[in-house]
Amino acid sequence: MKVIEKMKSRGIKELLSDYLIMIVLVIMIVGLSLMNSNFLVLNNILNLLTQSAIFGILALGIFVVLVSKGIDLSVGSTLAFAGIVAGIISQSPDAVDRVFPNLGMPPLIVTAIVAILVGALIGFINGALVAYTSIPPFIATLGSQIAFRGAALMVSQGRPISNINPSINMFGERIFGYIPMPVVIYAICVFFIWVLMNFTTFGKSVYAIGGNVEAAEISGIKVKRALVWVYVIPGVFAAISALIFIGRTGGSIQPAAGTMFETTAIAAATIGGTSHGGGVGKVWGVVVGALILGTLTNGFTLLGIDAYVQQIVQGMIIVGAVVIDMQKNRKR
């Protein structure tokens, strides 16, 4: 109904360009189903979604930062550091006993909360740097990326952390044998960000700050405080991704985990139409962007195409998506 209304008021051409990436995804899915009968199988689709979940969640956090006209390069390192810290305090009883003899194994909720707090702290540091020292977000989060990768290596002494509380595996498994927990978490995150960005004062402020920071200030928005929160979000989401990561690897994490994940996440948000110029972007676009990248990986693997070629195609899609986006905005 709504789509038809929109079509009347805005013309089919504009509508097509608005939903272009959705169309691309559909074409990809249809094409892959025709080329390989194993693609459109429930199990494969569930796998695809599970694989997309971690990148998808990271991309949601990055999306918020991009809308504020910033960037976050540190999510991959945050994932590793939050995962390692949470992992260390949640190793199997005998491992923990050596450090804290009387602690025993903490329940899963403690692990989760510790990870999220660590992620939030890193985000807070990023946000405070950007808001209060006015150094460019690229530099602030590049610094965090390097420093927290180092911190992850230091805390773990460069070794993988394993024997983590086995109950954490639920974050990577399927509940009732069907529904993948990562996808459930992803869906919750999507819903959360959708509500946050469209139906709260905070969300409107983020769009305003990214759209015109001076006008936002004049409108009475506390720009600095809002910016700090903007960076806390990807930090927390990186920590959530870390939990899924540990769950999917059967209770272990290594300090190099999540390396380069930020580039894939930024790519997903960008393909989804989030502008690096700030103030523009839709949550569903970010989801579709992550799915396009996930489908690409999954489909190419099924077709037996080289992983290196996948990367080349990925690069071209990112640039192509932005070129189309720029032209769309220029015309108006």
Place this chain on the structure above:
Amino acid sequence: MANGEVLLKITDMSKEFPGVKALDKIHLTINKGEVHCVLGENGAGKSTLMKCIIGMYQPSGGEIWFDGQVFQDNSILKSIERGISMIHQELTPVRERSIMENIWLGREPKNALGLVNHKKMATMTTEVLDRIGLSVDPTMQIKKLTVAKMQMVEIAKAISYDAKLIIMDEPTSSLTDKEKAQLFKIIRQLKAEGRSVVFISHKLEEIKEICDRITVFRDGQYVTDRDVADTTTDDMIRFMVGRALDELYPKETVELGEVVLEVEKLSDGKVFDNVSFVLRRGEILGFAGLVGAGRSEVMETLFGVRHKVKGKIYLNNKEIENKSAKDAIRNGFAFLTEDRRKTGLFPMLSVSDNILSGSIKDYANKIGLLKVKNMKQDSDAYIKKLTVKTPSGETRIMNLSGGNQQKSLIAKWLLTDPDILILDEPTRGIDVGAKSEIHRNISKLAAEGKCILMVSSDMPEVLGMSDRIVVMHEGKVTGILDNADVSQELVLAYASEEKNDFKGIAKE
């Protein structure tokens, strides 16, 4: 010196922008070796004319003759090649680079290998700087120069192009008296070399001092041209203003109420000092003055976005501090800023998001979610109330005309339910139709009991809309006039500090 030979001749030139006729069949003749003043109020079309001459704009009609040839397909590059240089009011050097790299940007001397020859560039720079008597190290970063010296570098650059015509847009606006004397010396020297100078300024005594001829424009139309020697400053003002106020301004008579806002000896420590005035309920208090008089800065300080160094602000007899825009909004202030694009609009957001952007907080329910339905209702209501012409509230505001953008921004501030509305150049760059609608709205708001501070460089607007007029000159209030017995000439006299009611008081 002035050998009477024509250098530049413009006939019947027009320039139209969507909805505005910026230039209407104007004439301009400049002789060789003459300093020619182009005079007019803000918005008279001076800048548009200059931009047409230097090829930034393409005129929609008329001819430009330069040095005996007619201009065809003018462009910035071509006009420079032909020998026209402009020194803009806002200098835009590449600040981090050296003086010589700025002067020879894009035409650096090369050595045999095609690489930049820095040594030669330095000598060439010293040569050209010598000609205007500026001795600085050519390799110094340009940002280390004073504004006056930067300006001299710009003049040197113009000479290095062998410019026959040098346009100076308010070159003295940020110079000290000594620097000004130096500039005038250079101008006289340029004249002696047979070059012509177009001198744009609001300062009438300067014009008397340095210019040979003068051409006056008003509302995009040619008024007169004459020798400066035969023209008094009073004449200049009369030519500039020249028309009776028409009935474009639908000001309703409002019974003024109690004093709502009292500002006492306000200062920001930089641009303005010792500014005091009162504002009554239902009053429209106009702020007149030339560009750079500090009016906008006063408003920014009242609204808490510029730092206050001294002074007190009383709202309903209680002292208040607006430390941020948020405080100001809470205290019932609203601020329609001067530069719509820079500080007003969220261009990529929808009309309705723009309208709601000053009061989003009011729409949050108990758990922090926004009441979308109420938001839509209110923004639609204001779109209707202020007759914003837009396909829908969801349209991106960047697709609207300037007038409709401005109406949306007024709607935004009305939605915060303010008591004191600060309007900084409320109708700048807006076509006539939308302009009078906005005026009608302003007048209605005052009648409803809002208090309005209106900064405007549009003299008829100030005179047509205000109950009283505060006139400022270079950061100081020179007069507060009752609008009953005020002429544009009088306001301009205060604005150029020919008259000053506060002369003794200002210096404490």
